[in-house]
Amino acid sequence: MPTKMVPRPVKRRTPAPARTERWELRLYVVGQTPRSTTAFANLQKLCEEHLAGRYEIEVIDLLKNPKLAADDQILAVPTLVRKLPTPVKKIIGDLSNEERVLVGLNLRQR
Amino acid sequence: MVRQRKASEQDAALAKCPTGIRGLDEITGGGLPRGRPTLVCGGTGCGKTLLAVEFLVRGIREFGEPGAFMAFEETAEELAKNVASLGFDLEGLIRRKQLAVDYVHVERSEIEETGEYDLEGLFVRLNAMIKGVGAKRVAIDSLEALFGGLLKEEILRAELRRLFRWLKNTGVTAVISAEQGANTFTRHGLEEYVSDCVIALDHRVADQIATRRLRVVKYRGSAHGTNEYPVMIDEHGLSVLPVSSLSLAHAVSRQRVSTGIARLDTMLDGKGYYRGSSVLVSGTAGTGKTSLAAAFADGSGRRGERCLYVAFEESPAQIMRNMASIGFDLDTWVRKGLLRFHAVRPTVYGLEQHLVAIHKLVEEFHPAAVVVDPISNLPSVGMGNEPSFMLLRVIDFLKSRDITSLFTSLTSGATETEQTELGISSMMDTWLLLRTVETSWERNRLLYVLKSRGMWHSNQVREFVLTRKGVQIKDVYVGPGAVLTGSARVAQEVQDQAAAVTQRQTIARRQRELEHERRRVMAEMQALRSKSTTLTEELKILARDEGSRVDMAARSRTGIARARRAD
Numbered sequence: 233m234p235t236k237m238v239p240r241p242v243k244r245r246t247p248a249p250a251r252t253e254r255w256e257l258r259l260y261v262v263g264q265t266p267r268s269t270t271a272f273a274n275l276q277k278l279c280e281e282h283l284a285g286r287y288e289i290e291v292i293d294l295l296k297n298p299k300l301a302a303d304d305q306i307l308a309v310p311t312l313v314r315k316l317p318t319p320v321k322k323i324i325g326d327l328s329n330e331e332r333v334l335v336g337l338n339l340r341q342r
Numbered sequence: 343m344v345r346q347r348k349a350s351e352q353d354a355a356l357a358k359c360p361t362g363i364r365g366l367d368e369i370t371g372g373g374l375p376r377g378r379p380t381l382v383c384g385g386t387g388c389g390k391t392l393l394a395v396e397f398l399v400r401g402i403r404e405f406g407e408p409g410a411f412m413a414f415e416e417t418a419e420e421l422a423k424n425v426a427s428l429g430f431d432l433e434g435l436i437r438r439k440q441l442a443v444d445y446v447h448v449e450r451s452e453i454e455e456t457g458e459y460d461l462e463g464l465f466v467r468l469n470a471m472i473k474g475v476g477a478k479r480v481a482i483d484s485l486e487a488l489f490g491g492l493l494k495e496e497i498l499r500a501e502l503r504r505l506f507r508w509l510k511n512t513g514v515t516a517v518i519s520a521e522q523g524a525n526t527f528t529r530h531g532l533e534e535y536v537s538d539c540v541i542a543l544d545h546r547v548a549d550q551i552a553t554r555r556l557r558v559v560k561y562r563g564s565a566h567g568t569n570e571y572p573v574m575i576d577e578h579g580l581s582v583l584p585v586s587s588l589s590l591a592h593a594v595s596r597q598r599v600s601t602g603i604a605r606l607d608t609m610l611d612g613k614g615y616y617r618g619s620s621v622l623v624s625g626t627a628g629t630g631k632t633s634l635a636a637a638f639a640d641g642s643g644r645r646g647e648r649c650l651y652v653a654f655e656e657s658p659a660q661i662m663r664n665m666a667s668i669g670f671d672l673d674t675w676v677r678k679g680l681l682r683f684h685a686v687r688p689t690v691y692g693l694e695q696h697l698v699a700i701h702k703l704v705e706e707f708h709p710a711a712v713v714v715d716p717i718s719n720l721p722s723v724g725m726g727n728e729p730s731f732m733l734l735r736v737i738d739f740l741k742s743r744d745i746t747s748l749f750t751s752l753t754s755g756a757t758e759t760e761q762t763e764l765g766i767s768s769m770m771d772t773w774l775l776l777r778t779v780e781t782s783w784e785r786n787r788l789l790y791v792l793k794s795r796g797m798w799h800s801n802q803v804r805e806f807v808l809t810r811k812g813v814q815i816k817d818v819y820v821g822p823g824a825v826l827t828g829s830a831r832v833a834q835e836v837q838d839q840a841a842a843v844t845q846r847q848t849i850a851r852r853q854r855e856l857e858h859e860r861r862r863v864m865a866e867m868q869a870l871r872s873k874s875t876t877l878t879e880e881l882k883i884l885a886r887d888e889g890s891r892v893d894m895a896a897r898s899r900t901g902i903a904r905a906r907r908a909d
């Protein structure tokens with residue numbers, strides 16, 4: 233069962249977003265390791281800053297859903313997958329380099 | 343707990359996991375190290391993937407051990423399609439939950455890396471497969487793909503080290519394939535992680551002929567063959583050709599087999615070849631080598647024994663047609679399943695493959711005799727002494743199975759007839775030499791036994807005649823001052839016959855004359871004898887007449903006296 237961690241929406245007036253589509257993100261981890269916690273924290277912070285109000289993060293623990301590892305072609309953990317908007321993007325690592333994550337998610341031009 | 347596992351590990355130190363791959367288990371002394379990873383390295387197209395798949399499929403089919411396949415290079419569908427021609431039904435095995443296949447897609451352009459990570463996903467996937475089917479065997483093909491897909495090599499290396507350790511702890515027997523490197527066994531030095539067993543596959547092309555070879559580079563705790571062994575991929579999968587038969591320890595037979603030609607048997611102590619011996623028939627072009635081979639095959643069919651005919655020069659149909667013209671109905675033996683042809687051009691594949699093909703056919707067909715016709719064009723495939731080495735292996739293999747082998751060899755007109763190009767005479771037990779002689783505008787075939795180990799054999803050169811009714815061996819004409827063959831022999835024989843007739847007639851006439859004389863003498867003797875009898879008779883009559891005359895005279899004197907009344 234995917235554990236959904238929908239962060240509490242932060243009441244804040246944000247500038248009208250350039251794009252209004254919803255972002256569906258999945259973070260694949262294996263167990264509660266320091267690295268997965270770091271990755272989740274980094275991701276949440278980044279989303280709040282850039283995608284506030286229009287994102288959803290689903291954390292998938294492969295220990296609980298091993299089948300999804302093969303189905304979603306997960307190799308390294310943590311892996312962040314941008315399901316929406318398409319095309320699907322994959323970022324591996326603890327997401328510590330914000331700049332690279334933004335580039336990877338197409339939130340910033342290279 | 344830990345101590346317990348260690349103990350069981352030690353017990354299993356030499357346990358082997360049979361691969362079921364023909365020949366591989368022989369050279370590894372029973373298979374791969376059980377419960378340990380084995381690295382299979384080699385270049386493209388050398389059969390790494392096939393070895394991995396076959397290891398799993400045969401494990402399931404022959405040893406009842408489920409398997410898990412992690413594929414980096416082909417999807418499950420592609421893989422299934424590729425091995426379907428070998429009779430491996432991957433989809434069926436997957437449906438029956440005996441096999442799990444997971445295709446790992448790694449593409450660098452689709453992956454962004456940021457920060458630390460590990461390959462726990464890979465472990466989860468492997469574990470899921472192993473648990474899912476209860477896998478005892480795992481194949482990973484090939485790990486090299488990871489190096490192409492991930493940037494952080496130090497992470498990768500640490501994770502691979504962990505993977506090998508993990509596989510070992512899981513207790514599965516694993517085959518991991520890797521790409522060959524320029525100076526190392528694998529491009530990324532994976533061999534340093536696998537200390538138990540490393541197998542190198544090789545795919546070489548020389549003179550446009552590809553040859554695959556396999557070598558066990560290392561096998562900790564086990565003796566193994568260290569040579570390079572030829573590998574063949576055919577419709578049944580991989581075969582590795584062990585050279586375990588390369589010894590001179592085979593049992594020998596005292597049994598004899600006919601050469602298929604009664605007269606030739608006579609030349610070989612009246613019984614023919616030894617069973618399980620090697621026979622070489624050499625000669626220049628058109629001397630009847632194939633005919634002699636066909637006679638042997640035919641004779642073997644008539645005995646109800648199987649014969650494998652390896653033809654390197656002619657198609658089976660052509661051989662059968664040609665041999666029918668000299669009275670050998672090989673077709674019948676083929677239909678009865680006693681004769682099997684294996685006709686290929688020598689250049690179709692490398693020597694090793696030929697060797698493997700012969701091995702395989704022998705294993706399948708169980709012949710009592712094998713004919714290889716001819717061996718002389720094998721050098722066109724191999725280099726140096728490779729062909730003779732291959733022949734040595736064939737001969738030793740056949741001898742170890744007690745299979746009589748007959749090889750034909752073409753000697754070119756220029757070279758010495760008693761010299762074969764391959765220098766294989768020492769491997770042969772019996773050597774029949776065919777040659778032609780040209781006399782009085784014709785060419786005739788001659789045959790003689792150059793050597794035949796362990797039996798009396800004729801030292802005579804015989805004439806070898808191909809007739810519509812088979813091969814005949816005739817004495818050459820050995821008369822005063824001449825050894826003749828062919829029509830000269832026939833002419834001489836006719837001449838001799840005429841002379842003999844004349845002489846017979848002369849003698850008969852003389853006999854008649856003498857008889858006549860004898861009869862005349864006898865007749866004369868008869869006449870004389872009857873004359874003598876007549877004379878004797880006459881003498882008797884005369885004697886009697888005289889007596890009666892005297893008597894009469896006396897009587898008449900008395901009568902006169904009485905008449906005269908004399909006193």
